[in-house]
Amino acid sequence: MKSIIVCFVALFAIISSSCEGEDKPVVESPSGLELVSSPTETVGNQGGVFAVRYVISSPSDDAQVAVSSDNTEMISSIEVISEDTVKVVVAANKTDAERQGTVTIEYKDESVSVLFVQEPMDSVVVVANQLIGNYYGERLCPGLGYYWIIMSDGGIVDGEATNGSEFFRIDLIAPMAEDEDNIRIPDGYYRYDATNSLEEYTIPNLGNTDFSYIDDGGMAWAEPFVDASLEVSGSRFTLKANTENSSYYVTFEGEYTITANIISDNISTLEEDLEIDLTGCVGTLSNYGDYWLCGYTNWGIEFVHNKGLKYGTYLVLDFISESTTSCVGTYRYSGFSGEDSTKPNFAPGFYIPGMRISDDGVHMMGSLVQINRDGKGIAQAPLYGGEFTISQNEDGTYHIVIDAVDDAEPAHRITLDWTGRL
Numbered sequence: 396m397k398s399i400i401v402c403f404v405a406l407f408a409i410i411s412s413s414c415e416g417e418d419k420p421v422v423e424s425p426s427g428l429e430l431v432s433s434p435t436e437t438v439g440n441q442g443g444v445f446a447v448r449y450v451i452s453s454p455s456d457d458a459q460v461a462v463s464s465d466n467t468e469m470i471s472s473i474e475v476i477s478e479d480t481v482k483v484v485v486a487a488n489k490t491d492a493e494r495q496g497t498v499t500i501e502y503k504d505e506s507v508s509v510l511f512v513q514e515p516m517d518s519v520v521v522v523a524n525q526l527i528g529n530y531y532g533e534r535l536c537p538g539l540g541y542y543w544i545i546m547s548d549g550g551i552v553d554g555e556a557t558n559g560s561e562f563f564r565i566d567l568i569a570p571m572a573e574d575e576d577n578i579r580i581p582d583g584y585y586r587y588d589a590t591n592s593l594e595e596y597t598i599p600n601l602g603n604t605d606f607s608y609i610d611d612g613g614m615a616w617a618e619p620f621v622d623a624s625l626e627v628s629g630s631r632f633t634l635k636a637n638t639e640n641s642s643y644y645v646t647f648e649g650e651y652t653i654t655a656n657i658i659s660d661n662i663s664t665l666e667e668d669l670e671i672d673l674t675g676c677v678g679t680l681s682n683y684g685d686y687w688l689c690g691y692t693n694w695g696i697e698f699v700h701n702k703g704l705k706y707g708t709y710l711v712l713d714f715i716s717e718s719t720t721s722c723v724g725t726y727r728y729s730g731f732s733g734e735d736s737t738k739p740n741f742a743p744g745f746y747i748p749g750m751r752i753s754d755d756g757v758h759m760m761g762s763l764v765q766i767n768r769d770g771k772g773i774a775q776a777p778l779y780g781g782e783f784t785i786s787q788n789e790d791g792t793y794h795i796v797i798d799a800v801d802d803a804e805p806a807h808r809i810t811l812d813w814t815g816r817l
Contacts, residue, residue, distance in 0.1 A: 427452025428500070430507040431479070438513040442485040447509050449500055450479055458503050466496030469513060473498060488513045489621060489637045491644070516642035518635075521561060524549050526632065526651035530578045535568065536593040542567040542580060543603060546634060546647050550609065553705070553770040562607045563634060563645050565625060568597045578653035580632075585625040598623050606638055662751055662759065663776040663801035671764060671797065671811040675700050675707050680722060680793075680817035689741035691715045694722040696785075696795070696817060705770040710811075712783060712795075713762045714746040727782045728799070749777020749802075762799075764809065776801035776809060783811075793817050 431448040438445070451460075462481050464470040472484035483498055493515050499508040528544035535541040543566050545551065550560020569581040581596075587604075588597040598604055598620075607617035623636035634645040676698040686693035694714050700707030714726040729745035739747050739761070749763030762778035781799030788794060797811035 426455065426458070426503050426505055428502045428505040428507060430500075430509070432509060434508070435510045435512065438485050438511055440488040440514045440516045442487040442513070445483045445485065445511075447481040447483055447498055447500065448479055449481070449507060451502055454478075455503070461501040463499050463501070464496055465499075466494070469494050469496040470498060470511065483509075483511070485511060485513060488516050489639075489642070491515050491518050491635065491637075491642055516637065518642040518644040521548060521563070521643060521645045523547055523563070523632075523645055523647040524649070525551060526647045526649075527551060528580075528651075528653045529656040530572055530575070530653050531656055533571070535599075538571070539593070539595055540569050540571040540581075542569060542578075542653065544580065544651075544653070546632065546645055556609055556615075558609050558613055559611045560609050562609075563636065563643065564603055564605055564607065565623070565634070566599050566601050566603050567625070568593055568595060568599060570595065572653075572655075575655045578655060580627050580653065582627050582629065585627070587620065587623040598625060606636065606641070606643060661802050661804065662749060662763075663779075663803040663807065664774050665776045665801055665803060665807040665809075666774075668808040669764070669774075669776065669801075669810070671708060671710060671809065671813075673698055673708055673710065673811070673813055673815075675702070676710070677701055678793075678815060678817045682719070682722075684719075687715070687741045689715070691717055691741065691743045692719050696722070700767075705767050707767060709765040709767065711749075711761070711763050712746065712778075712785075712797075713760070715741055715743050717743040721787075723785055723787055725782055725784045728778070728780045746778065746783065748779050776803075776807065778809060780806065781809075788814070791816065 429450050431450055436445060460475050462473045462475060464473055469486060470483060471486045474482045476482045481498065481500060488494060494513050496511045497508050498511065499506055523546040525547045526544060528542060531541040533539065546563040548561050550557050550562055556562065567580065567585055569583065572578045583596045585596050585598050588594065589600045591599045593599060604623065605617045605619045607615060609615040618638040618640065620636045620638060623634065626633045630650065631648040632646065636643045678696060678698045681695045683693040683695060685691065694716055696712040698708060698710040716722060716724060724744065726744060726746040728748060729740040729742065747761040749759055749761040752760050763775065765775040766773045778799040779802040783795065783797040783799060786794045792814055794814045795811060797809060799809045800806035801809060
């Protein structure tokens with residue numbers, strides 16, 4: 396009997412306590428600040444403008460609403476635009492991670508808050524099947540190597556970018572190459588460096604680091620990276636990169652080729668004397684008038700292989716004559732002006748020596764010869780000394796004899812004895 400009474404008393408106590416909780420009056424806050432909007436807001440990665448709504452049931456003339464945020468990078472602007480609304484501007488999320496920021500509204504001693512949760516930028520996943528690049532040695536920073544690589548989904552064939560292809564181009568600062576005949580990108584984690592400190596294991600902002608695309612119609616455009624990281628481990632490369640509009644996750648694994656492109660004081664890459672072979676080449680004679688504004692006529696003879704510039708021999712003779720109607724004559728190396736060491740002497744009877752007009756040595760002008768095989772450059776040399784003679788036969792053909800040298804030390808001899816039509 397005792398146990399039944401105890402249970403009854405306990406049950407009565409529970410019921411009484413519950414009833415007392417329901418009847419207890421709610422004590423209102425002094426101002427009655429209440430949040431009307433949801434306490435959590437999910438935001439897309441593009442960001443946008445959002446309204447946070449609240450009410451103050453007991454406003455006071457001597458109090459104002461204050462707003463703040465704990466993530467100003469994400470929540471770029473907060474503004475009270477009416478007595479019950481706060482405008483919140485959320486910036487685009489250009490990272491591959493979710494981020495959060497809280498907006499707090501305060502009035503007198505009370506506060507309410509809304510948590511904004513923003514989705515990460517959607518990454519475009521690309522599996523590259525090709526990686527090529529150049530190595531420029533210490534061009535940017537003594538003691539450190541400068542590399543430029545291109546990761547592609549197969550868009551580069553015989554040195555040409557093909558339509559419908561994506562390219563991820565990246566500058567890198569890293570330790571010097573250990574073997575210039577088999578250049579490897581040093582293992583490590585490379586971080587984007589917008590300040591161009593040129594420190595080891597960085598991706599400098601030199602204008603060559605970007606995403607580019609060529610559509611099926613041949614139209615091309617590029618978007619620079621605003622952030623990037625590259626992890627290299629042996630033959631595996633993992634790139635995470637963001638542009639203003641997109642995020643990319645690019646991987647490559649396999650064999651790759653990095654070409655040494657170290658510019659010396661000399662342009663010539665000849666290793667022995669060269670007897671020019673013009674087999675399969677077509678010659679063109681051009682009169683450029685007073686191109687150099689020196690008072691005399693600039694003539695040019697250009698030999699191009701019938702398959703194009705990337706095949707066989709490419710030969711250019713660039714020279715000055717008093718005659719406006721004939722190129723016949725003997726032309727000697729002009730040398731350079733004593734007033735300007737980069738400017739040739741423009742005078743009749745002289746030829747313009749081959750010279751570099753770009754830092755990487757790819758673009759040249761003047762008298763030069765280049766040899767290509769199956770789309771790849773084998774050798775190049777400027778005509779940098781000696782002379783050549785041009786004569787014309789009775790049948791209208793021309794006879795060209797070259798006896799010149801390149802700019803190497805010691806110099807290599809460059810010769811030609813050719814007869815044909817121009």
